Amino acid sequence: MWFHYRGAGGNRAVRVERRGEHYVVHLGGRLREVIIRRAAGPALDLLVDGRPLRALVAAEGDRRAVKLGDGDALSFDRVDAGSDEGVEVRIEPRASAPGDAPAAGRPAPDLPEAVTASMDGQIAAVMVKPGDVVEAGATLVVLEAMKMEMRLVAPRRALVRHVACQTGDVVRRGRLLVQLEAA
Amino acid sequence: MATRPIRRILIANRGEIAVRIARACDELGIATIAAVSEADQAAMHARVAGERVVVGAPPARDSYLRGDRLIEVARQRGCDAIHPGYGFLSQNPAFAEAVERAGLIFIGPKAAAIRLMGDKAAARRAMVAAGVPVVPGYEGAGDEDDGRLVRAADRLGRPLLIKAVAGGGGRGMRVVRAEDDLGEALRAARRESEKAFGDGRLFLERLIDDARHIEIQVLADDSGDCVQLFERDCSVQRRFQKIVEEAPSPFADADLRQRMGETAVRAARACGYVNAGTVEFLVGADRSFHFLEMNTRIQVEHPVTEMTTGIDLVKAQIRIAAGERLPFAQADLSTRGAAIECRINAEDPDAEFAPSTGRILLAEFPDGPGVRVDAGIGTGDEATMHYDSLLAKIIVHAEDRPAAIRRMELALAGTAVLGVATNLPYLRAVLAHPTFRAGAATTAFVSRDMAGWRSDRGDPEDALLTLAIADHLRAARRDGDPVMGRGGRHDDPWCRADGYRVGGR
Structure with a gap:
């Protein structure tokens, strides 16, 4: 059975096969023999090629989080790999919005620039309106969460094409807030 | 002296401090009512209190800052007192007065002391009058215009700190170095202060860059008795926010400790202080110390003092508010061993410490000898955007500082918070840093020694x-x-x- 996860380093595929009392895990072009010594709630106690590995795991929907032994927590999303099943693919980290990544052969400054929410939060202030020309570093939107304010600024001199939020809106990380284009 | 019995307390706060207050009340046999927002109906502080009342919508201004509603609920539910915790209404003199006017006890100092210390310029003047050294600066009459402030800045030299008279929590503050535009910084600080406090008044302080932040805990009762419970060293700060605190200070010797303690008591007496408070000082490398401000409430980092002195500060707050006298004199107080506190915040150290919100999918905390956890969340709870990012505090106590550091390293390794990003990797790096381990961290530690830190989560x-x-x-x-x-x-x-x-x- 194949499982696919997306993390900070891209997409990774893992295959797990049960062989009687133990498991064979295919990952990164290698096979590992895994024995589950104990699985009690979120705590997993494994032997991986004879090496002990203790972990805590948690999930919600497609979100996955794991803490190994005494280490720090890591987060992943479980993804549907579709026809890619069985093929290990690495992809670049997600662009913040469609249209953000420059298409091959075209200079980036000509492309519309999407300014997206850098965190979950509430829009504390919208400083621009469509048609404004803003200088590099100008504050476009002030986003607020947990008593912290974050200013989203223009990356370069630009024309404000579209404002997709208003003061008081509650937004999720990654949502489009302002669309810029070359001025 | 007349005592006023306290049998039921309304907890006007949330998160770990609301849980902490409920625990103290349980130990004293006092009933608790949690005033919660709609977002917190199933939160830990709502679960541990004896009763809970929803007081308003999730934003703090509609719930935890609704003083009138909180007082109304306290009266309807037959409470004798309101504990404001820290933040929210804890340092709002009008709220303290309204509580007393409603015939209830405000668990904290009198409104006059809150008001005096809340006006940072007036507090500086009062401290100077009481012979307490203040950071060199200029407050004038407290409402100086930009012209006067610019002229004063020229006399003070750079670097400078612009501060809000109504300030707190790092807001309305601006660092001005030689190359910075003072006029622009004054305008920005005024705007920010107007917005945060509805008060644009500013004053200036010389920026003491490489100092230690050392504060003294005081307790005072109605009879005029006032004691100090020694120091906490809170030099490890990021953008004026404390992240690791300890007691005793690795920098303070017996002489400095005694001089600072006596000065703190003098500061508290000068404003007729009653209840628990903290006098904050900046301490230079030459062991000179200057008054920064007085926090007229229980502080986040109070547990390190509790661990080293054996005094329960929240219970002491309640007893003092009930009119009881302090059950100890200064000579009865001493400290034992060393204690450290680490604040677990829902912030992503890989994304410039941006707040991280969402459901806590798993929260596991350490235990063992000398390990204390003051948590406001558990597995399944929500870290919402409406409130600050503090999730829990890990506190350790051991026979000495090296043992406490080791105990904290193991405690942090045994802490798991899954589902939201936390500053745990950063805290572990602070504990591992040779400057921190040597007891040499100053307020410049985070910006200087930790500047190159990047998380390394390995393969x-x-x-x-x-x-x-x-x-x-x-x-x-x-x-x-x-x-x-x-x-x-x-x-x-x-x-x-x-x-x-x-x-x-």
């Missing part, structure tokens, strides 16, 4: 393998396939023993 292959095994166990269980291993039948790892079930696929 994720073991993590991926573990997740795939867990997902496989879940799929096998869903298909009705008994999953057996050496230890017998295994649980579905996504299914919590406590009945909290997280969604899976």
